[in-house]
Amino acid sequence: MNSRYDTSGFWFKGNTHIHSQESDGGKTFLELADLYASAGYDFLFRTDHWVASDTKSDKTSYPLLWIDGIELDGHDRTGTYLHVVCLGKVENMVRENGFEESLRTAKEQGVITILAHPFWLGNSLDDFLRWEFDGVEIYNHVCHWVNGKSNGMVHWDAALMTHPETLALAVDDAHLKPEHPGWNGGWVMVNAPECSPDSILEAIRKGNFYSSCGPEIFSIVLDGNNLQVETSPVQFARLVGPHYMGLRLGSFEGDPIEKLSFQIPPQWKYCYLEIEDNRGRRAWTNSFF
Ligand SMILES: [Zn+2]
Ligand SMILES: [Zn+2]
Secondary structure, three states: OOOOOOOOOEEEEEEOOEOOOOOOOOOOHHHHHHHHHOOOOOEEEOOOEOOOOOHHHOOOOOOOEEEOEEEEEEEOOOOOEEEEEEEOOOOOOOHHHOHHHHHHHHHHOOOEEEEOOHHHHOOOHHHHHHHOOOEEEEEEHHHHHHHOOOEOHHHHHHHHHHOOOOEEEEEOOEOOEOOEOOOOOOEEEEEEOOOOHHHHHHHHHHOOEEEEOOOOEEEEEEEOOEEEEEEEEEOEEEEEOOOOOEEEEEOOOOOOEEEEEEEOOOOOOOEEEEEEOOOOOEEEEOOEO
């Protein structure tokens, strides 16, 4: 098994999907930065609909780091409607160029592409696999609020069968308007030497981060096939493998777990760790393969 984790750097809390008044969000960049910094965030991506952000030209001083991005949406050639979050700086993004052309242009500029809220849009597994996105949102907080369709785990698992490096992200997709009030419900914790756009983007691309709706992970060490992880107190830990396969620790009544280890069966093509606290809140590593 490969380890994509080096947790010897610093952990930085961030959100990769958020909307401001530049599109359909309710708050300004400064209001968002103040709010999220108050919850311990170190960085946020600007992912307004069809707005290629340009943080370099913004001279305002913020209490956290803003990183460039954009959310594209539209129909692909099969007629499927998709939303795609692109992480990284892009230029020349206009809706009039169409969805496919814009996505291609964004990919050429080296962005990380994430399929947003596939369950909420009713995207099939084929819709997702056809595009070979770098990752998928496995938890989307605003969709959880809207109608409970927050989950992208099935899409992620399907991709791992053929592309075991596919990234998984928990996100807010915060709009912060009266009809969409949620924030700080799903986030990523990135391990990087410093909190700069290049370091954060590189760590995300490598998969050196985990996603959470609550629990924390402090260290991840993979020695051969032996996985050792330190966490905040959790009730359950599951090593999730292909199909029906899995290993598990914890019990409904038992003491919380803070240190755990699993021996990954060598025949597994991929696996990831899911932990769950006593409130049912979960966190997930990226895949090992
Ligand atoms: Zn969307
Ligand atoms: Zn969005």
